[in-house]
Structures are given as structure tokens and as C-alpha cells.
Amino acid sequence: MNVSSTPLAHARLKPLPLDAIHITDGFWKQWQRVNFEKAIPHGYRMLEKSGTLNNMRLAAEHRAGIAHDANEFRGYVFQDSDLYKWLEAASLAQHDYNKLETGDWRLDPSLVSSLQSLISNLYSAQFPDGYLNSYFTFVKPNQQWTDLEWAHELYCAGHLIEAGIARKRATGDTDLFDIVKKFADCIDETFGEGKRAGLCGHPEIELALVELYRETNDARYLKLAQYFIDQRGRNTFQGLRHIGALYMQDHVPVRDAQTVAGHAVRQLYLCAGIADLYLETGERALLDALTRQWDDMTRGKMYLTGGVGAREYGEMFGDAYELPTKEAYCETCAAIASMMWNWRMLLATNEVRYADLFERVMYNGFLSGIALDGEHFFYENPLRSDGNVKREEWFACACCPPNVMRTLALIGNFCATTNEAGVQIHQYMNVVLKTETGDWRLETGYPSDGNVRVICESDMECELSLRIPRWSTHNALRVNGTVVELETRDGHANIKRTWRAGDVVELELDMTPRFIQSHPYVDATRGCVAIERGPLVYCIEQVDQSADVNDLRVNADAELRAVWDATVCGGVMILEAEGTVFDAREWDGKLYRETRNEKKDLPRATIRAIPYYAWNNRRADKMRVWIPMK
């Protein structure tokens, strides 16, 4: 999930380094506070409780001569990866506190020292040749690299590499990075042309190796990433029962892929890795394949929340338009993977649709993955619930919570990029930005309101590009108080001028709430509308309604009213819709009946909607995103 620095040879946009962006206030500042003060410390406790930390301790001891055996290991074969993702998140948290001194949180000193001892365990657990994996140290010693399909060794290695890079960039410490490089060299000496053939059943190593290439400028890592990507699609793997190699994207070579398919996280981690490879090699066939797959995903296999992976079995993409609401799987990790991929596609193309989708996922399908208290999580993010879904403090397969933590820790860095023309603002947050040409400050009440002030803090000459989200119909732009004709080019408002410190650009986006309909080929949401306002998808929860959520019928011809409610979920903009209440008793237990023409006047009701990300924070409740029309 790193924001890279150099080389990015074929990027049309360049990310800003870690130091150059800092969130100062507002919506995302609040979420980062929750992340750093609640989620990350909670994560450490859960890693301890689940045995994840202890697995690595045991591996270190085992390497030091205190033998441990298989039944002492706890969790899945890929358990180490939870730890690595948490390490990445905690390292990024340290950065914000240490370097900018603007944070008003503090990573608990005991956690900092725990983190040190954890890294020292990793150091002790590493084999002389660089190999590192707790499971294959004392559960299956001498069986390293024997089950590339299911054992996740390269997957875990990828997350370790990401963590090591993040720690080096965030804190300057190279302790973890040294471990990482040694492991990466071990992998490079093992796999590749003229060496052992292989690829991982769960993509992740590819993007990590490209990032390691960027950090080291050592082309071996890029070459190895390309090798792993080129190995895919040869049906090396059996894959999942009933699904086959498609489950792990081993059914078709990446350049020939027409669709997204199989396990959603695997597919999108792979797409992110391929996009990274394209960013360095500029190979057109890679970008063409990714564009086809992106079109396939967004035209038929994506929920309104940006969530993906319709099917529970195989945690996978369904067919086109197969988008059931209650059964929607929408793994939190798949939302994160979509953000990772969209970010890279944005860098590669400067096409606004990727930033638009990044926003949709970030505010909805991703953010729903963590509770307001920072200590409860969703693994699945359905669009309807009958009340039996609840957030958990952790999971047996706990890939999602630490993935949320590392993503939130870095969220500010997805807000802006630069290129030779100037600076591009993609996501609206309260941030300070330091670019090579000068500094900027953004102030906004987003996503509660659509007013954004972009304050220039240096004299400079460049083009400022502001993304105009596709959902925003009526927009206004002022420069130093003077209304400017808003001309969008490819979805951006662009202002090229000689800037003086103190110049203020004001953008007003259209926050009129709106009803959304789905393509008629989607069976599950036919005859329904959803509600959106700004970047937020809304939902209705039972606790806010006067009748059963499943009996409400919304009048999509009437206006929606926005009402701030400070008492709900820490303060949210409630949307009120006009509706009626259908009486299910009328059906008298029947499931099917002959159609009737009778039109009855149904009792009226006000339907109260809250942002989707905030659902299931008051209680495990009935919920719908898609509401039937009257």
C-alpha cells in the first residue's frame, strides 16, 4: 500500500512522498485519530490474543535452538501476514508523530518498544539464507517452497517487504528493511529464469517487489516481479474445487485477460502488481488488459459502495450483473485492493474515473470495514442485512483489520499528485501539501459539505487541477473571491497562473442528495433506488425507521432533505425521504400469487437514511442500501 517515490518511469502523475502530505483536521483526521489511538493498539492486543505474535516468537526461539513443534502454531498458514500489515500501519503511525509534530496523538511508548522487540524476533527467526516464515520454521521445517499454490509464503513475503519499506520511509530505521532485502534476495536467488519455476497462489509479492525496486533502484527486483507476473495463466495450479485455476488467476495469461475473475482480493492485488509493472516498463499490452478488466468490473461486477466479490464461496467475483445485496460478500480487503489498483491506474493514466472510483470505495465499501470505535470490524460488507450481521473485534482469518489500519494510516497520501504541469488534487481533505514548486493547504468540511478552499502558501507558477467528481452536477469556482468560469478538461477544473502566497481558490461541489438506480440487468436491485449525497452512499437502518425496513417504499419523485444530526454516529448528515409503508400481512403467508391491479393508498412514512459506512455502530440491525420504490 506504499506510495512510491522514484522511478515510476511511465507514470503520468507522481505521488508525493510520505513527508509531503499531512492531514490537519476534519473527517479523515478524526479517522486517523481513531486508527492511531484505538485501532492500532487494539490490533497489537489481538495479534497477541490470536497467537500471531507468539508464532514469530516461537520461530525465533526455534531458530535459536529451543525447539517448538507444529501444535504450538496458531492460526492459518498465512498468519504472519497479519503481523506484517500491522507493522506497516504502526510504522506509519510513528512517522506522523515523530516527523511532523503536528499530530495530537502519540503511539503508546510501550507499543513502540513492543514493535522493536517484534522486529528483533523477525531478525532472530530469519534463516541465514534470508528465508523468513514462522509456519515453515517449526510447523513444516524443510518444506519451504513445496506448496506455492496454497502456502502463501510469497504472499507473506510481499507484506513483509511492504512493511519494511514503509518503516524505512516513515521512521528512517533500516532494521526491518535489512531483513526484507535479505529475504527478497533469497527469493530472487530461488526463483526466476534459469532458477526454480514458480509463482504464488495469492498475488502480492509482485507489487511489493516493484516497490522494493523503487526504493533500492535494484533492477533485479523489478525483473523478478515481471517473472512472477509472466508465470501466471499457465494453469500451473489446480485452484479451488468447482472453480479451478481461475480462482487464483492462473487460468489466462495476464496480457490476455478480458475480465476480472476468481477470488477478488487475489485478482485485484494482481491487477495492482501488474499496474506497478506497467508504471516501470510502459508495456502497453499490460495497460490494455488492465483497462479491459477495469471496464468489466465497473460495468457489471461492482456494488454501489465500490465493494467487489459478490460470492461467498471462493470470496469471488460473480458473473456480470450478479450483485445480490444481502449475500454480497464485498470483503474489506477487496475494497482495499480496489483502492490500491485504482491509485496505480490513476498514476498511469491521469484519468479521473480512477480517482472517482477510489473515492467511492474509500468512503463506502472500505470505510464500512471499521467501526467508529476503531475496535470492531467487518470482513464482509453486504448491502442488506436482516439484523444478524455484527462487527467483530477480530477474525480467525484476520486479513482485513490490519489491512484497514495500514490503509487509514496512509490515506492522506492519496489526495494529491504532481507532474510537470503542476499539482492535481484528487481527494478533498484537510491537508497541507509540500510540492517541489511550492506548498498548499486545503480546508474543507467534506464530505459533510462540498466547499473546498485551496490556499496557496508559496509563490509559484503551475497548473492547479481540481477533480470534479462525476456525481457533482452544479459546481462553482472562485479565485481570490472572483467567480471563474469552470471549464473541466477530462473531469478536472484546471487553473494555470502565477500563484502568490495567500491566493485562495474556492470550489463548491454539488451536495444535492440524489436517487440512484442500477442497470436493468441487475436482478437484485430492480425496482429499487439507492440514495447518495456527495461521495457518500446512504443506507437505512431499522433503528431510525417507523416501520420494518423491508416494508418501506420510497417515493423517488419527492425531494430528499439533508438534516445534520449530531447524536447519530458521532454526527452525520441524515437524509430524509418521503415514503409509504407496505403491509406484508396482506400476502397472508403466500410466496407467489396472481397479479392484482388494485392500487391502495398506503400509510405514509418518513424514511431516514445514514451514510453506509456508519451502519451497524449502534446495534446489529436490519439495513438496506437499495430501497424498493412505491
Add this chain to the structure above:
Amino acid sequence: MNVSSTPLAHARLKPLPLDAIHITDGFWKQWQRVNFEKAIPHGYRMLEKSGTLNNMRLAAEHRAGIAHDANEFRGYVFQDSDLYKWLEAASLAQHDYNKLETGDWRLDPSLVSSLQSLISNLYSAQFPDGYLNSYFTFVKPNQQWTDLEWAHELYCAGHLIEAGIARKRATGDTDLFDIVKKFADCIDETFGEGKRAGLCGHPEIELALVELYRETNDARYLKLAQYFIDQRGRNTFQGLRHIGALYMQDHVPVRDAQTVAGHAVRQLYLCAGIADLYLETGERALLDALTRQWDDMTRGKMYLTGGVGAREYGEMFGDAYELPTKEAYCETCAAIASMMWNWRMLLATNEVRYADLFERVMYNGFLSGIALDGEHFFYENPLRSDGNVKREEWFACACCPPNVMRTLALIGNFCATTNEAGVQIHQYMNVVLKTETGDWRLETGYPSDGNVRVICESDMECELSLRIPRWSTHNALRVNGTVVELETRDGHANIKRTWRAGDVVELELDMTPRFIQSHPYVDATRGCVAIERGPLVYCIEQVDQSADVNDLRVNADAELRAVWDATVCGGVMILEAEGTVFDAREWDGKLYRETRNEKKDLPRATIRAIPYYAWNNRRADKMRVWIPMK
């Protein structure tokens, strides 16, 4: 699937014995011809091709001292059951030819001799203690009864018992029945109070043992059936991953069951077995539980076709109202299991709703399982297809085809029952009936038309009850040409009188085609209607339409026209509806968009629907049962 004779101590209706009903003509005669002339011989070839027959030959040889080993076995651990179901079907086919001499087909003499040699293999493969199972003879010798959860030994035994009873009843031959009794005695000596504890992961043995009790009047078999039923619900089994013991109905004692749950075939075979137990013991708690489960199934977990089992993973029931159309699993065996259960519920209660549902399944979700040519089958019976579903000649897991064969072979026997008051006609077919009080003949064009003539062929005094299907709104009744006031009692028209040979009752049912809607809680079919006529559910196939089936919008306010088309699927009543064509290009690749109020005049189209059972006989085609409304 047997129709039993005595005792049925607590039945309110008694089935007629095998000899007492014969189909003479019409719709089901045609299907029986396809079954006897095409399907059953085809089944034998497929049992040979799949290695199923050879497994038993090898077992026989192995028992005779010619050793075989595991890798010679082909197919699943429950492969023998395919053979047993086919044996049951072939035996019933022999009956019809041998005893009534009215059939115009003939079971190929070579098949009759093959059948004999097959039974002789079974005889040779049987252990001295009665045990019989090819897999546990030479694949896992000495491991009999060690994996009751997954090894299906009692399940296979149940199908063997059913076959043996059918053969005895149909042909009088006791060769197979002797094998069966010996095996049943072996099971009885092995399991039960004071013996070994146990139950089967796949219910089936229960109903077979009750039937064996009926055939032998030996109460040990009834007691053993009760034992197996009482063992359920103690979480003895782990069950399926992610699903648990619920998958195999081992999560709750049968008397406490509130819902149908888990693997649909397992659930409904169990329900049939419990109903059989009730029919003999009259234990109210059993019937109460079955009634609750039936309500649960029919109020939220059943397709319009009568198909059940919404989910592919686990081949299982979904939650209430979880009824996706394209993803609908609806295994053919589950439809058959539903018929088995409904038949027994009808015998237990004389409630018309069970005969209504039997009819719905029989003409739709069951009959779709076999192609018009008798040599291709569906395992799954979805309610929508994008064209990638096709009928197969056989399956790796071939439970369905021989299950269809044995059900079709016996189909006439579900048409009528008797009790102390008289005779009840439940299903309208061309049959001759011999009851204890006298004979009847039915003549009808059903299901193409709704006219039924019931001709009395003996002088007698009794009540004739004719089921009035719930879908039939306007009905007429004449006795010897004179209109009789049609008073229905509990869904039956009852005529009590002194009958003279030659008396004719004429019933006219309402065959007006109708539009059907689903309960508003069903997401998948909201805003759609389906089409029915008489007992038939209709569907639209691409080959009959002027536009893509997914772009058609039906006008449910307009009338449906019925047109006989002799060229389609051997002659069917086509239904024509008025509709329009929606242009998907209007959405320009978008999956979601803001709602629009514009009402456009769409191009008109005539929508042509065919009976659902007949779909996928011309080509693998796009198909919908539920059609969106304009």
C-alpha cells in the same frame, strides 16, 4: 419412491397398489414411453460407461477371490446408489409390460437379461453377514461403517431396499428382495439401542426401512427407522465447512425443527422418512414439526417451479426469500424429494395443499430435469440462463437421472388414493383405476386443456373427490351432462352418490393464462411477473423472441393469448404476451446512474413463452421465467 400398501396405520388416505393404476394415454403416457424406451436403456449404457456397473462386477469378483484394488473403482463413494435407482426404474418398467399388457413399449430383452446378471452380481458381492457395498468391498475393505458421516453406506442401502421392494411388487421376483432383507437384517443387528450408535450423513435409509416394514410387517425395521430418526440433531457430525452439522440436519432434533435447512435433498429425504414414520406411529410431534418445516419452505424458500435449494455451495436451502434466479440451484433430486415428501404429507392429512405442490413440482421443477429425448438431463434447474447452461447425457455425480427414471416410472400412482369414504383424484391424467369398491377411467387433455372426464366403470356407492387446483378460479362440473353446483370442501369437489357403470363426471378447470408476482421480500424477482397456465409455469427462450430476452418488458395489464404450436418441443401451448423492448445501449456501459423521470415510448414486441419444463431442448439458450414489467 415406493407407493406402499399396508400398514399405513395413521394415513387419512391410502395409496393404490401398483397394479391398480395404469396410464393409458396423453401427456404422461408420452413421458412414460420416453422413459421406458429411451431413458432407461440410455441409463444402462451410462451406468456401464461411468464404471458404476463394473464397480459391482469387481466387488462380486473380489468376493469370489479375484482380488481388485482401490484404483479400479470409478466414481464417488455413493456410486452404487445410481445403480439401485436405475434398478428400481427398470423393475417398474418390467411391471407395466408384464402385468397389464396394455403398454405399447417393451423393455429390450437384452436389458432384462442384463438386469438379471446385475442382480446376480449383487448376490455374489453380498457378504455372509448381509453387508453389501462395492466401495467398501475392494476400495476400503475392513473399514465398513467407519465413516457414517460421509461414506453414504446407509444411504446406498436405503436405495437398494427401495429397489428390492419395487422389484418384488412389480415383477413378483424376490431375488433382489432376499438380498435386501439380508442386508437390512445386517443393519438391524449392527445399529440401535444396546448395539452400535449411528446415523447416516445422508438420510434415505429411514424411509426405506419404513417401506420394508410395510412390505414385511416386521416391526424391527420400523423400530430401526425410528432409531435413526431419533439419533438426528445431536451434532454428532461436523458437517460441511462453513455450514456445520446443519448441512446434514444433525443440528437440531427432528421434533424441534422450525425450518428446512442445509442440503436440500438430505433435508427432504429426511422429511419424507419422518412422514413415513408418522404414518405408522401417529406421533403428533413429528407431524407438527413437518408442518412447520413445510410452511417455512413454501413461504420463503421455494421457487415458482417448486424447485428448492437456492445455493450452489452445499446444494442447500438459503435464507427466507433468498431466491436468485440465474444462480438458483434447484437440484432435480431435490424436486423429486419434495414430491416424495408432499405425497406422504397428503396421505397423512388429506390436505389439498400437498397435492397442489406435488403438481407444481411434477410439471415444472421435476420435469425440467429430463430432456424431451429422454437422454439428456439437468442436475440444476435455474430460472434464468444467459445461454451457458446445457443438458448433459450423464454426470460425474449422477444421482439425478436415475432418480428421474424411477419417479417417471411410478408417476401414475400418485394420481389417486382411497379412504373409507371413497376415491380421491389428485392429479389429472389418462388412467384406469381399480379400487376395492370399483373401477374408474379418466380421460383428459391435461395439462394442455382443463377438461377432465371421470367415467365410472362399476356400480358402487361412494364419494368421488376431485381436487380443484388453487390456481383454477372458474370451474364447472357436470354429472351425466347435468350441471352440478360445484361446492369445494377443503379444495375438493365431492360427489357422493350411487354410481352406475357408464356414469360420467365432467370437470372443467380454468386454463386462463395468468401473470404471477412474487412476495415483495424476494429481491431477485421484484418488478417482474411470471406466466402460468394450468399447472404449467412458463418461460421465455431466446429462440422465440424478436429481441434479447433480458431487454423484453412485459405488459402485465394486457391479456395473454394461448396458441397451440405443434412445431415446438413436440407440440406445446405457446403463450403470447404484449411487451416492449428496452434498449440497453441507453445505459452506455454504466452500472449505476442518477434516476431519470423521462418516460420514453419503447418499441413494441410480442413475447412468446413456452412451458418451463420444455426449455433447453432446441439449443442452449438464454431463458427467463421472471420477466421485468414495462
